[in-house]
Amino acid sequence: MTRRPAPPLPPPKARRRLRETAALTQTQLASRVGVTPGTVRAWESGRTTPRGRKREAYAKLLKTLADEETARQTTRTPRPEEDSAPETAPETAPAPSTPSKPTAKPQPEPVPEARPAPVALTPAQAFDALYEFGAPALVRQTYLLTGRREQAREAVERAFQTAWEHWPEVARDRDPVGWVRATAYEYALSPWQRLRPRHRHPEPPPADPGDRTLLNTLLRLPPRHRRTLVLYDGVGLDLPETAAETEASTPTAANRLLRAREAVAGRLPALADPQVLHRRLAELASNERLGAARPHAVRGDGERRARFWTRAAIAFTAALIGTTALTVRTAPTHYEPPVSPGQAVRGVPPRVAQGSLSDEELELRHKLRDQLQHGPERLSPRLE
Template sequence: MTRRPAPPLPPPKARRHLRETAALTQTQLASRVGVTPGTVRAWESGRTTPRGRKRDAYAKLLKTLADEETARRTTQTSHPESALEADSAPEPTSGSESAPARKPLPHEPDPVPESAPGSAPESVPESVPESTLEPAPAPEPGPEPVPEPVPEARPAPVALTPAQAFDALYEFGAPALVRQTYLLTGRREQAREAVERAFQAAWEHWPEVARDRDPVGWVRATAYEYALSPWQRLRPRHRRPEPPPADPGDRTLLNTLLRLPPRHRRTLVLYDGVGLDLPETAAETEASTPTAANRLLRAREAVAGRLPALADPQVLHRRLAELASNERLGAARPHAVRGDGERRARFWTRAAIAFTAALVGTTALTVRTAPTHYEPPVSPGQAVRGVPPRAAQGSLSDEELELRHKLRDQLQHGPERLSPRLE
């Protein structure tokens, strides 16, 4: 029995775009699919993927929204052309019933009135001179046109291998992501480790990341989730403070950012630091657009309350870029990141195989040694009263010894056989 292939889904950002184009909220879309709004938010951010019947219903609904958007665009495309033709035509006068005919273009011939069916062609009026009926003289030959040079054929682009494409993505986005993650955590090693773990996860899911519209955004979301994880506080490295920035202004700004709640800090860094627009910021933080706007305003108020000079968003954007650029945060080489990710994947795969083998062996041993029938337990002994105890055999007396010797000396075959005799 073969499984039916799952229906394809558009990228997470395209799903959100289709929903917003159809003027649907996440709650309305969730009610139509039969899930919770949080599930729809996770689907649109790319954190989770629908499966089973929910995937079929979600894909069917998105296909319907895409068809409606295509039809609407087609209607909008055809409507401006008709409106443009109506605007270009002169308005009819008050006494006329219809608009005058369109003036022919210079390269178009004069329109010839169509004759009614069955009527003879009209004759040329006599007032037209004969010279006008003669064919126009042929134009004199001019200089021959110079042929345009044929452009040289460019070689076809060489397709990159998955490793080369990953290395190019890492070299392009890793340095900036390390600096951005540093603004979230205030720790250099933690920011570097978060970005490396995010790229290792991208290498594990490379077919999905390679087809994504914004691979850097996929890695950025994963790095931010790892850096802001509450489990980071339990690590011994988190207990040791790192040296703050040397500049007092940078130190004050970094402390102000770290005092913000993690969600407000992430929204501020994405919008004012990275430069994303509000819908993309909301999608990456798994929040609605009004919620992301509210978080952004509260974060700006908190920063402006402590640093009034950063009340202007442009100034805040410039200071965040300067704070991230002043720190020398290096990143490992791409081949090293790929190698660490592959080794970690092999380790966990072998650990899972070993655990499964141990579990199977323990189960088999238990089944082999387990009893197959019920054995009642032995009841504890109880003292019985009224029965004399059994006496042990003592030493033999002299008579008993004599009798035993006599029995041993006699023949063991019994008495002799009697035979009859005649008298």
């Protein structure tokens, strides 16, 4: 039995544009598809991809929105008239033939040299090209978010390792550098980074006092505001792309950007102009010597980490199966009542049930009756 192919979906940016063109909020679209607004936000940012029935419902809704947009454009734009057929030149009578000088034999036109077809890159070569192109800039951008050189370098390397694990998806993405950038920013701004031992030891600040003040101002911003400021004024993304990468709506991203600019301008009035702020962020990132590892080393580390976790998962599964089998093998199949603890019996044991006495019991009874017992006499009731 073959599975039905999944319906195609437009790119993440086109999904967001169709929703905004139809004047729908993420909450309204989520209610129509049957998911949460956070899921729609992840679909529009490209972080996740819908599957199964949710994908079919989402694709059907987007197709409906696209058809409505096409219908609106058709009704607003007048239909262009068909181009008239080109006028044909009037036929003329052939000129009389006159003797002329013999013409030279036409030379054959030179055949253009065939250009070699472009050679398709292997996945490893494509990954290395992407890494060499985007890694240096991503390390500098991540340094603006964290203020730590080693953490920025590690975040970018981990992001590229994740991209190598999901390479078919990243290779088909319209903006693979943006895919890696979003992953690196998520790793760098993770709250778990504060629990690492090296986070307790601060790194040396920049040598220039102006760079040091600007970096401290950036680090005082909330992580979301800092990320929005770096993406918009540092990287140069537009507002919808910044909102999609930060998984926020466009008004929310604009509000975060304005507040971040106000905070920076409050401490550094000279950076109130966005152009000056963009230039200073670029200078701050460029003044630091932030190198990146070689692409083959990053791929090798990612593959070793993937193998380690795969083997750890296999070992854990095998241990769990073995423990379960041992428990089933040794567990009792019926209830066994617990044995009462023993106790010492002194003197004549009480009779547990009626019956004839044994010889020893008869002999002991006669002995007790015949011998005089010391102590007060036994009183017996009588009538007066």
